[in-house]
Amino acid sequence: MNIIGRVFQIIEKRAMPKLLLLIATLSIISIFHLQITFANLGNALSNLSILGHETFPPDFSVVTKRASWAHPPCESSTDWICSPAVVGMVQTLEIAFLSTILGTIFSLPLAVMSATNLSPQWMAQITRSVLAALRVVPSLIWALIFVIIVGIGPLAGVIAMTLYTVGYLGKLQYEALEGVSREPLEVARAMGLPTWQIARYFAIPAAGNSLISQMLFMFEYNVRHGSVIGLVGAGGIGWYMQYYLDPFKMYDKVLALIIVMYCSVITIDQLSLRVRKRFIEEDERIRRPKWKNLLLPSDETT
Amino acid sequence: MRKTILKAHTADIGFQKEEPLVRGLDLSLNQGEIFGVIGRSGLGKTTLIRTIAGLVPLLSGEISFQGIPVNSATRGSIGLIPQRLGLVSHQSVGYNVLMGALPRANLFQTVFSLPSREMRDATREAIRSVGLSDKSLESVNRLSGGEQRRVAIARAMVQSPQLLLADECLGELDAVTAREIIHLLREIADSHGVGIIIVDHNPARASTFCDSMFELRGSRLLTLNEDDMSPQSGLPQVEGAQ
Numbered sequence: 282m283n284i285i286g287r288v289f290q291i292i293e294k295r296a297m298p299k300l301l302l303l304i305a306t307l308s309i310i311s312i313f314h315l316q317i318t319f320a321n322l323g324n325a326l327s328n329l330s331i332l333g334h335e336t337f338p339p340d341f342s343v344v345t346k347r348a349s350w351a352h353p354p355c356e357s358s359t360d361w362i363c364s365p366a367v368v369g370m371v372q373t374l375e376i377a378f379l380s381t382i383l384g385t386i387f388s389l390p391l392a393v394m395s396a397t398n399l400s401p402q403w404m405a406q407i408t409r410s411v412l413a414a415l416r417v418v419p420s421l422i423w424a425l426i427f428v429i430i431v432g433i434g435p436l437a438g439v440i441a442m443t444l445y446t447v448g449y450l451g452k453l454q455y456e457a458l459e460g461v462s463r464e465p466l467e468v469a470r471a472m473g474l475p476t477w478q479i480a481r482y483f484a485i486p487a488a489g490n491s492l493i494s495q496m497l498f499m500f501e502y503n504v505r506h507g508s509v510i511g512l513v514g515a516g517g518i519g520w521y522m523q524y525y526l527d528p529f530k531m532y533d534k535v536l537a538l539i540i541v542m543y544c545s546v547i548t549i550d551q552l553s554l555r556v557r558k559r560f561i562e563e564d565e566r567i568r569r570p571k572w573k574n575l576l577l578p579s580d581e582t583t
Numbered sequence: 584m585r586k587t588i589l590k591a592h593t594a595d596i597g598f599q600k601e602e603p604l605v606r607g608l609d610l611s612l613n614q615g616e617i618f619g620v621i622g623r624s625g626l627g628k629t630t631l632i633r634t635i636a637g638l639v640p641l642l643s644g645e646i647s648f649q650g651i652p653v654n655s656a657t658r659g660s661i662g663l664i665p666q667r668l669g670l671v672s673h674q675s676v677g678y679n680v681l682m683g684a685l686p687r688a689n690l691f692q693t694v695f696s697l698p699s700r701e702m703r704d705a706t707r708e709a710i711r712s713v714g715l716s717d718k719s720l721e722s723v724n725r726l727s728g729g730e731q732r733r734v735a736i737a738r739a740m741v742q743s744p745q746l747l748l749a750d751e752c753l754g755e756l757d758a759v760t761a762r763e764i765i766h767l768l769r770e771i772a773d774s775h776g777v778g779i780i781i782v783d784h785n786p787a788r789a790s791t792f793c794d795s796m797f798e799l800r801g802s803r804l805l806t807l808n809e810d811d812m813s814p815q816s817g818l819p820q821v822e823g824a825q
Binding site: 462464465466467468469470471472473474478481482483486487489490 | 633636637638656657658659660661662663664665666667668669670671672673674678682683685686693738742744748
């Protein structure tokens with residue numbers, strides 16, 4: 282038997298080579314289809330050098346100097362309070378907070394309607410489709426749409442993030458509600474209670490810990506994404522980044538803003554993790570990240 | 584004379600019309616009576632209880648509660664204590680017991696979570712009568728199995744249904760705790776005229792407090808008499824019955 286025949290024989294016998302072959306084939310097809318050529322990498326090093334030169338060291342004046350052009354105007358007499366980093370980050374947090382609260386208020390009834398243990402199948406199908414439609418459009422696109430509709434500013438950000446939160450949180454919530462034990466709901470049904478009372482007094486309290494934990498997770502998520510939507514004019518720290526990027530290309534200031542954002546997100550993640558831990562099921566083990574793992578990629582797999 | 588509250592007539596119970604778990608059920612339960620149902624696991628005792636509670640549709644025949652189909656029964660008139668008790672986890676004893684009062688709360692009280700004084704007093708009284716006054720603010724997850732069963736019974740006492748369905752609510756309890764719970768059930772039946780159907784895996788124990796005993800054998804619910812319950816009958820006799 283020739284070599285090629287032998288290779289095919291091995292491939293036929295073992296699953297792993299088959300899988301590797303499939304992955305390699307799909308990768309090659311994708312590279313050709315996307316017309317990726319390595320010629321583009323020719324200027325990468327010089328571009329990287331220019332970017333590095335213009336970015337480092339980060340210009341932390343964005344944390345100390347007053348931004349007279351802040352929108353909405355900052356009234357405080359203390360300069361750092363009115364700096365782009367602080368004003369932008371506070372706006373991002375406010376957008377994230379409002380959209381999480383509004384998103385939860387709107388998503389909870391939709392989640393109850395989507396949970397098949399609380400609502401009829403046909404209703405669950407309809408509301409799940411609504412939630413999927415809200416989720417399928419990224420928050421950045423929602424922000425673009427609402428910047429056009431209501432104009433540049435935090436309002437567009439709040440509406441965009443709220444819609445995305447409803448879609449995303451609604452899915453998490455109905456899954457948590459469907460995970461509630463059948464028996465308390467049957468006790469309520471045997472009593473003859475209507476669905477809204479079963480949801481209000483039996484299902485939501487039973488899933489309460491998960492629902493609160495998900496809400497906090499969503500707040501973290503909204504803080505991270507609230508930074509991105511600012512790039513299209515929907516308020517927050519992203520809006521200030523965009524101000525420095527276009528047309529001035531002040532990469533050193535942008536890097537300083539990114540560092541501020543990074544530190545804020547890590548702090549919120551840690552706080553949220555501590556709060557969420559209180560609401561997680563007693564038997565559910567969560568792995569608490571260590572500080573070094575937040576700064577460096579972890580090599581642990583579990 | 585005691586009024587009949589539950590009547591089953593040639594009722595087929597189960598999930599498949601061709602293969603019902605219980606065939607041709609005929610039953611008549613009066614106020615204040617306790618019926619015990621025994622039978623091997625997997626024969627359909629829980630499905631029987633869930634069907635009488637109106638949670639599983641009947642395959643054929645009829646089960647009526649005070650003359651109307653069970654699934655149209657008056658709000659709060661049927662109480663259920665499922666096998667795993669159906670308590671709202673992570674909520675306090677007080678919260679769980681108060682849930683029994685929900686069927687008679689008006690819209691304003693349920694929307695704004697404002698139970699009336701009568702509801703709160705009934706809750707306190709039920710918690711006291713099951714001996715959990717010192718644990719009324721404790722989460723039900725922290726209670727022992729016996730204490731959780733008392734919470735479920737207290738919830739049923741607050742609800743004060745006319746028919747109480749208890750699915751193995753005495754399971755895995757020590758003899759002393761089981762006796763206490765039996766005493767509570769007997770009191771509910773005698774003093775409030777509640778009709779009770781209880782599923783128990785311990786026939787000897789069930790026969791000590793039930794007015795009538797039934798065994799689910801094959802797909803038939805058979806009435807057991809004194810002889811059937813004797814040690815010579817072949818039915819399993821379990822410790823802690825007396």
